[in-house]
Amino acid sequence: MQAPARVFIFDLDGTLVDSLGDIAHHLRTVMVAQGLPAPSDVQTRAWVGSGARELIVRAVAELGGSRSADATLVSTLFDAFMAEYRAQPVITTALYPGMAAQLDHIVREPDVKLAILSNKPHDLTVRISEQLLNAWGFAPVFGQRDGIAKKPDPTAALAIAAAYQVAPAQCVFIGDTDVDVETGHAAGMPTLGVSWGIGDRHEMRAARPTAAIDHVSFLFSALRDLGR
Numbered sequence: 001m002q003a004p005a006r007v008f009i010f011d012l013d014g015t016l017v018d019s020l021g022d023i024a025h026h027l028r029t030v031m032v033a034q035g036l037p038a039p040s041d042v043q044t045r046a047w048v049g050s051g052a053r054e055l056i057v058r059a060v061a062e063l064g065g066s067r068s069a070d071a072t073l074v075s076t077l078f079d080a081f082m083a084e085y086r087a088q089p090v091i092t093t094a095l096y097p098g099m100a101a102q103l104d105h106i107v108r109e110p111d112v113k114l115a116i117l118s119n120k121p122h123d124l125t126v127r128i129s130e131q132l133l134n135a136w137g138f139a140p141v142f143g144q145r146d147g148i149a150k151k152p153d154p155t156a157a158l159a160i161a162a163a164y165q166v167a168p169a170q171c172v173f174i175g176d177t178d179v180d181v182e183t184g185h186a187a188g189m190p191t192l193g194v195s196w197g198i199g200d201r202h203e204m205r206a207a208r209p210t211a212a213i214d215h216v217s218f219l220f221s222a223l224r225d226l227g228r
Contacts, residue, residue, distance in 0.1 A: 006111055007164050008223060009157055009189070010138070011175030012118040012125055013048065014197025017132055019093040020045055022085070027059060030080040034073065037063045045198050049177045051119040051144050052085075053078050082121065089127050096196060098216040103136045105220040115160045116141045119150045119179070152179050154187035161187070172210075172226050174219075175199070181207035190226050194219070 013019045024044040032038050039047075039059055047058035056078045061068050106112060116138050118125045125143025140160060144150050151157075161168050173184030176197030181204060184191035193209035195201035196216060205212055213222045 006227070007113045007115060007161060007166055007171040008106065009115045009117050009160055009171055009173045009184075011151075011177070011180045012116050012129065012143075013120060014176035014199050015174060015180070015194055016095060016099060016116070017093055017128065018096055018197070019128070020048070020198050021092040022088070022090070023048060023055070025091065026081055026084040026088075027055065029084055030077050031059065031063065033080065034077060036060075036065075036067075039063060046200075048198055049119065049179050051150055052082060052121055056081060085124060089124055090131050093128060093132070095132055096216050099219075100135075102216055102219040103133075106223060107136050109224075113164055114138045117151065117156050117160065117173075117183070118143045120144060152182035152186055154183060157183055157187040157189065161189075172223060174223075176201075176204060178203040178207035180204075181209045184209070192222055192226060 010016055020041060024039065024041045027044055028038040043062070047055050056074050060070070060074050060077065064070065064073065067073050107114065114136055116125065116129055120143045122143035122145045126141050129138055129141045140163060142156050149155050157173060158168060161171050168188035171189045172192055173180060173187065173189045174192045174194065175181065176194050177199030181191045181193055191209040193204045193212040195204065195212065195214045211222055211226060213219065
């Protein structure tokens with residue numbers, strides 16, 4: 001890989017790891033406990049990407065019936081969901097097949113740095129990354145933090161570039177959603193959209209990433225090409 005791309009900023013859920021099953025499981029648990037319908041994996045998939053609270057807001061809006069505008073219910077469900085998720089952050093969550101080999105290729109390249117920026121709460125982002133991605137030296141690992149606007153706001157992405165003392169154009173933002181692509185655009189970074197994850201592939205492509213790939217096995221070569 002040649003300059004300008006030297007820092008690769010990855011989304012977590014739907015990009016590096018398949019976490020949909022665990023998110024849906026914990027959401028079903030807390031929804032049913034409140035007497036609400038149990039959402040399916042398909043429904044949950046449509047609601048993720050903008051943070052845990054927004055996940056609950058969308059679930060209540062769709063399945064809450066007469067309680068769909070109940071802010072107290074949203075807060076109760078959010079607190080319960082976070083407690084459940086923090087108690088068991090990794091049940092079925094795992095790297096996508098082939099991801100480990102691709103990361104091995106990437107980190108063998110000289111002067112390449114990897115980072116993570118997620119809209120998942122920061123503590124969960126760190127715990128899951130430490131459990132599943134520790135071998136590849138991702139740093140920094142940022143989730144949603146108080147006082148820092150979440151994606152697609154570019155603040156956190158630009159902070160990662162600044163930490164490595166590189167221009168935004170020397171980074172690539174990689175993710176599976178339109179939010180990820182919009183984050184990269186807002187930060188002035190080339191973007192790589194991936195379609196194997198949780199996000200809607202049509203919405204991701206409509207956001208006009210610099211490049212897009214449909215299979216994990218193309219990750220290293222796509223980043224190499226963007227780095228030329």
